[in-house]
Every structure is written in C-alpha cells, then in structure tokens.
Amino acid sequence: MTTTGIIPGNLPVFDGQGYEDWCVKMEAIFGFQEVEKIVKEGFPELPKNATDDQTYAYRMNKKLDCKARVLLHQCVSMNIFQKISKATTAKQIWDVLKQAYGNVGKTKKVRLQSL
Numbered sequence: 001m002t003t004t005g006i007i008p009g010n011l012p013v014f015d016g017q018g019y020e021d022w023c024v025k026m027e028a029i030f031g032f033q034e035v036e037k038i039v040k041e042g043f044p045e046l047p048k049n050a051t052d053d054q055t056y057a058y059r060m061n062k063k064l065d066c067k068a069r070v071l072l073h074q075c076v077s078m079n080i081f082q083k084i085s086k087a088t089t090a091k092q093i094w095d096v097l098k099q100a101y102g103n104v105g106k107t108k109k110v111r112l113q114s115l
Contacts, residue, residue, distance in 0.1 A: 015077040019101040026075060035068040042091035065090050
C-alpha cells in the first residue's frame, strides 16, 4: 500500500518570511510525495513523434507535476500566490520563489557581517 496520495493536513505556509526554513520543510514533503525531482529539475516536453513509452512517461510526469503544483499552491499565502499563479509547472514556481526570496537571507547576512 502506498501513502503518496496522502497530503498532510498541517502544511507550512510561506508568507514571505523564513524562506530557508520553509524550503527545508517543503523538500521533506516533496520527498515524501515523490515529486522532488519534478520540482527541482522539471521534465521534458513530449516529442512530436513520441513512442507509446514516451507518451506514458510524459503523462506520469505531468501527473506528478500537478501534484507538486497543488502542494506549492497550498503552501504559500495569498500574496505569494499572486507571484506564482502564472507559472505552469512546479519547477517554474520553485524557480520564481528561489529568485524572489532565495538570496534575501544571504544578503542580510553579508550586510550584517560588513557592519
């Protein structure tokens, strides 16, 4: 019996603060839900003359991507959701969040060290 269809009820919600801590929690959830690779690496588009195996693999990846997007949508505040709502894949969402919030903590740390 697999538990990958179960989404935990108490998910961490990112509101613009504590990005690094939220990422650690999300990475654990992604691992549990078996979508970490899809979020971090994405998946290839379906070739024009795809074989049955390629079509099947694409459909499975698309399903995992939808699962990851549901998790990401549930784990951000409404303000943050507005920033990611136009992204069409989980990787795009993850990249938008990393670009917008990933260097915030590092910038503050460098500033504090320079003082």
